[in-house]
Amino acid sequence: MLGWFSRDDTPVLTGKTLTLRAPRRSDYPAWQELRRSSRDFLKPYEPRWSEMDLNRRLYLSRIRRSAQEARAGTDYSFFIFTTIDGREQLVGGITLSNLRRRAAQFVNLGYWMGERFAGSGMMTEAVGVVVPFCFESLGLNRIHAAFLPDNMASRRVLEKNGFKEEGYAERYLQIDGRWADHVLFALTRERYDASRRMTGH
Template identity: 50%
Template sequence: MLDVPFLRRQPPALKGERLILRMPTMGDHAAWAALRNESRSFLEPWEPRWAPDELSRAAFRQRLRRYRSEFDQGTGIAFFLFDARSDTLTGGITLSNIRRGVAQTGSIGYWMGQRFAGRGMMLEAVRMVIPFAFETLRLHRLEAACIPDNDRSVGLLEKAGFQREGLLKSYLRINGSWRDHYLYALVAEERRVPASEERG
C-alpha cells in the first residue's frame, strides 16, 4: 500500500493554474469517448493497438476498475485533465508501476486530445504530478519512455526537467509493432523547481 494515510481514504485531486487533475468516474465516459474518438488518428501512432470495443462503456468500466485496483494497491494513480474554467476534459496522465522498497520509483504516461495539443497543458500537468510524486508519495525517481520520433513527447519531457538516460530496444508493442523507446528519468534531488512553484 501507499505509505501516505490519506490516499487510502480518498483519491487526490490536483489543482493548477489552468487545470484540475482527478481520477476518472463513469460520468466521464461520454466526454472521454468523444475526445478519444475525434483524436484517434492523432493518438494511435503512439499507443498500444486499440481494441474493437476500445471506447465502449463496458471497456471504460473495466478501465476504471483497473485504475481503482492500482490505486488501492498503491501501484498507480490515473488522472484525467480538466480545464479549470470550463471543466472540459482535455487528456489524461498516469503515474504507474510504482515500486517501493529499495526502488521508490514510478512511471509517467500521458495522452492529450488533438484539439488541445500545443497549448502547454500537458507540460502543466506533468509539472503538477512531479511534486505530488516526490513530496506526497515520497518517490525518489520518476521514469518516462517515449518513441524517438515523437518530437512532442521528447520536447515535453525535456522541458519538464527529465534527462535522457538511454535507448530501450524493442521496448513496447505500439500500434501493433515493437518500438524502440528513449528512457527519460527525473531524480528527486536533481529536480529543478519552476519559479512559479517556488512562489507558491
C-alpha cells in the first residue's frame, strides 16, 4: 500500500486565479463540506452517491489510489483552489482518466464545481490550465470530454477552450442511477497548436 508520504506524480498547475494540485489528506474537511453542500446541484450530472461516500475512510482510500494512478501515468486527479480573503478555498475538481498511449494518445477529461462557485468562469479557467499539461507535458494527441445534452454550462466551458462537438452517444454513462445519453466533444493537438499560433502564445 502506498504510504502517505510516498511520491505523488500529479503536478501543481497554476492559472491567473487558480491552483490545481493533487488532493491531500488535509483537504478532507473542505472537500466533504463542499460536496455535501452541493449535492442537489451535482446529483443530476454525476453517478449516484450517498452520504456514505463522503466518509473519511473512503476519501483517504481515493487519494491513495489517485497517487498510485499518477505514478503509473494512467489517471490524474486535481483539486481546484482559489484564494479568498487570503485563504486557500477549494472550489471543485478535475480528473484526467483512462489515459491511453501507443496508437491512441488520448485522455478523458471530467470535472465538477461546487454550487456556490458555478457560473464564475473558474471552471473555464481550470480546463484552460489543464489542457497544456495534456499536450505539452504528457504529449497526448487528443482530449475527450462528454456531457449531458442539457448541460449548457459544460458545453460553454469546453467551447471556450477550443473543444469541438464530435458526436452523440446513447446510454453512454450511468448518471444518477440511469444510463444517460451524452454529447461527445474533443480537442486535438493540431487545433490546440493552431490556436496558440493565432494568439501568439
